[in-house]
Amino acid sequence: MIIKTIAKTVGASTLLTVRRMGQMFVFLADAVRLFFLPPFKCRRFLKQVRFIGAKSMSVIVLTGAFSGMVLALQLFYTLRKFGSEALLGPAIALSLIRELGPVLAALMITGRAGSAITAEIGIMRISEQIDAMTSMALNPLRYLVVPNIAASIVAFPLLAAIFDVVGIYGGYAVAVKLLGMSQGTYFSQMENFVLMDDILVGIYKSLSFGIIVSWVCCFKGFTTEETGYGAEGVSKSTTEAVVMSSVFILIWDYLLGSFFLQG
């Protein structure tokens, strides 16, 4: 009897998870199809580039600077044990460009813009604005999802690049100004060790993170009513969107990281 109940519960939750995953992929497939089909919502796209990109600048600059500074302190401490302080510059640059820049920038944008996207779409869902759009024979995905995905594809790599540059200068401030390292050593070693491939890895990662975050956040907003009702539903779906996006970012980062290391 107990085994039957457990099997039923596990079965039901598995079926629900599979169904939700299926819904998510159908949602993404629809959005990708509309991505290439006119009419394109250029004004909405530019508005979202501003919202996701330009308005996230301050938080990206702040977190980028402190990430670089912390990295400089930690790596200096570690490298000194091996007598390799000269490699501090490239170590900071490679860590930021390949890994921390794309990941931390994506996590910060998820918290700032991703949550807002879910909340906005969620409120539109519960106040029947999405139904109103559908009833006008207009596809809400074209207006609410495609511009967000397109804007994220543009904004995420740019913000990650800004994060990297600010982080490298944050590391410079600590390494050169605080710890007394020579400026030449910090930058010249960086030039020798950071390759174009490393930069491309960072760009690929942030591009894919942009798609993941906009996809998950838009989907959660669209399906707000499945999470709960009214304001509580929006709050739950926003939380779920941020948590799910962050988890997906970290898992996808590991998968991409191992793929590029093998490559």
Add this chain to the structure above:
Amino acid sequence: MIEIINLEKSFGPQKVLRGINLRIETGEVTAILGRSGGGKSVLLKHIIGLLKPDGGQVLIDGIDITVMGTQDLDKIREKFAVVFQFGALFDSMTIFENVAFPAIEKKKIATVDIREKVREMLDEVGLSGIEEKYPSEISGGMRKRVALARALIMEPKIILFDEPTTGLDPILLNQIHSYIKETHVKYGFTGIVISHEIPEIFDISDKVAVLDEGIIIESGTPAKILKSENPLVRSFVAPRCPA
């Protein structure tokens, strides 16, 4: 003509529609009355294909929309406009942008004429000079009238009204009803009005259908409904329409 045949819908274990049968004639205003939570809005969402039924058919001019894909459904939806319960105005857009939205997106009105058309529609519902305001800056009654203006701008053949007067005072209620009546006479659309407002709704309806427990228990002219011997209909109508 809209014909609903044996329409059924459940949400989980809860059966909301249990076999709705209803015929809505072209050019008429049909009111659907019923208790709150009785499935009236769910029925409305089936008529425009926002929900898929578990069983039954919704025929729009003889075509069953319940089996249609999104693209075909969009062609049918071109005939419709919906005035939602709370207006469903786009809150990040101004009133002008809200009313102009379907016209701009459908490109059926020349861009140079849109501003004039929006002004005309807002005048039609007794609102002018609020074009640059946002929905949050106007009252609930005004939002409903803006929603009506937005519905009218494409001059649809069918307009669905989902409780257009809920929460309004009696003066505003009569005002909204008179706008529905006047615009119906002017544009000749087929109207479906979900309402609780008895007896006021009888003044603007050609036909009334009473929905209870997921089925239409009686339908006919307002006079027929008022004289109905059905105890359920009487319990709904009589307290507010004493003989």
